[in-house]
Each structure stands twice: as C-alpha cells, then as structure tokens.
Amino acid sequence: QVQLQESGPGLVTPSGTLSLTCALSSDSISGNNWWSWIRQPPGKGLEWIGEIHLSGSTHYSPSLKGRITISADNSNNQFSLKLNAVTAADTAVYYCARHGYNFGYYFDSWGQGILVTISS
Amino acid sequence: QSALTQPASVSGSPGQSITISCTGTSSDVANYNYVSWYKQHPGKAPKLMIYDVSNRPSGVSNRFSGSKSGNTASLTISRLQAEDEADYYCNSYTSISSYVFGTGTKVTVL
Numbered sequence: 575q576v577q578l579q580e581s582g583p584g585l586v587t588p589s590g591t592l593s594l595t596c597a598l599s600s601d602s603i604s605g606n607n608w609w610s611w612i613r614q615p616p617g618k619g620l621e622w623i624g625e626i627h628l629s630g631s632t633h634y635s636p637s638l639k640g641r642i643t644i645s646a647d648n649s650n651n652q653f654s655l656k657l658n659a660v661t662a663a664d665t666a667v668y669y670c671a672r673h674g675y676n677f678g679y680y681f682d683s684w685g686q687g688i689l690v691t692i693s694s
Numbered sequence: 695q696s697a698l699t700q701p702a703s704v705s706g707s708p709g710q711s712i713t714i715s716c717t718g719t720s721s722d723v724a725n726y727n728y729v730s731w732y733k734q735h736p737g738k739a740p741k742l743m744i745y746d747v748s749n750r751p752s753g754v755s756n757r758f759s760g761s762k763s764g765n766t767a768s769l770t771i772s773r774l775q776a777e778d779e780a781d782y783y784c785n786s787y788t789s790i791s792s793y794v795f796g797t798g799t800k801v802t803v804l
Binding site: 621625669678679685 | 695728730739740741742745746751783785787791792798
C-alpha cells in the first residue's frame, strides 16, 4: 500500500508563500491516479484544494484558484503545493491524498497531515 | 462552491443503527454517483469508508452502508459500536471538476 508523507515549513509569514511536498513511499505518481491536496483548519471541516494527474493536468478549488499551483516531480516520486498570498485563514493541517485507481473519484490513501501556521 | 450539508451531531446506543445525511445540489450529489464517506478520529487523517455512493473498500465493516436519493446521500451505521465514535464527512465530485466536502457530523455512542 502506498504511503504518503507531507513535508514543509510549519510556520509561514502572512502574505508569503506556503510550499509543501508530498513524497510517495511506493507506487508511482506516474501511475493512473489523480493526487490531491486537502486541508483542515483547526477545529473545522475538510476542504479540497486541488488535484494533479500524471499527464500534468490539474484542477483547483474555485475558492483558491489564482493562488494555487500543484506540480508533480515524477523522477522523485512526489508532488507539491504552492499557495500564494497566505493569511491567517490558511492556517490548517494540510493532507495529501491519492485518488482511487483509474480515475477514482474518492481518496483512498492519505498522508498523516502537516500543520501549517500563518503568523508573523 | 458551498459545503454539503450534514447534521452537526448524531448519537445512538450500542447495537442501534444511525443514519447521517449529506445534502447537496444538482451540481454535485444529485447528478453524480461519486459520493464518498470518510471517518476521522481527532488528530488523525481521514479514512475512506464508502465510495461511489455505496461501495465499501476492502477491510471496511459491512455495518457501514451508503445510499443516495436525489440530492441527498446517506451513510448508515448498523449495530453501532463504541469504536464508531468519530467525525464523519461526505464528499462529492462536482460539475466544475472539483470536489466538495460536507460540513461534518460528530457521531456519539451513548
């Protein structure tokens, strides 16, 4: 079973850029899966951020579009999230997740999550 | 894109059945059989419980079942057990190639 691990700074200053990476322990980002980022503000619900496919295709949340870039690094078996112009409202636990095989419209494997705090 | 609507809390006694509703719109739940359900314990990552409205992944108890009618999907937990106490979230694919989660439901086993 694939394992996903998020990494990146736990503290980002307001108006800066949040950058996270999701490393895959096995499986390959070049398989027939989509890969997503999902976040959860402290004490609140889940929010889908965006997804990427091996082809390079991406889809982003309409509420965050314009601030997000999701990219894949096939050679290093990882994909990344960049979120620009962050504010305190972007403070959350960020999860990376794998969609079900062959264009599955669900998330069957999740990373453990990483807390990112936006503060000066 | 508004979050799907779930009850804030549902409770039941051990052995009983409970149902969590998830109400969306014609842009998501009503027009796609791509509703999934997730269980989350505090401080832990969510776990997939149901996908494509009513399918159970391998390893998930058959006490969990899903259904859909119109713009409302439902998760039923039969023979409720203490270990079922957690937060539950629904999710749906949408007409603009995105995903939307539900507001979340806290399940309490009395």
